[in-house]
Amino acid sequence: MQITGWWLLAAHSTLLAALSAAAVAVHFRHLQEISHFAVHGVLARTARANQLLAETFAHHPLGLGPVPARRRRHVRDHDLNATLAGDPNLAER
Structure with a gap:
């Protein structure tokens, strides 16, 4: 709702548009x-x-994929040790 409010404000001037974008x-x-x-x-x-x-307040509103899929991708890309056996970040919770 706040994002919508900022974009409605943006229509009034270039300065407000820049502020709204930020x-x-x-x-x-x-x-x-x-x-x-x-x-x-x-x-x-x-x-x-x-x-x-995450699903309710971030993924669905932003049109992102499922949290478990993001978790698998993110942890493997983020953690250099993610492929090691026993990495707690890869354990399904």
Whole structure:
């Protein structure tokens, strides 16, 4: 809802459009952080809560793929040791 409000404000002037673009970028970054912390399993206490929060507040609104798929891709790309047997980041939760 806040993103929509910023874009409605943007229609009034070039300066407001620039300010709105910056504000929307910040909001998108915040949504990405929700997803990132959930993918690493530290947003909530349980894996189910992490997935539910990420899907509800980041992945569905932004049209992203499923959290488990992002988790597998992100952890393997992010962690150089991800292919080692026993890596806790690769354990299905």
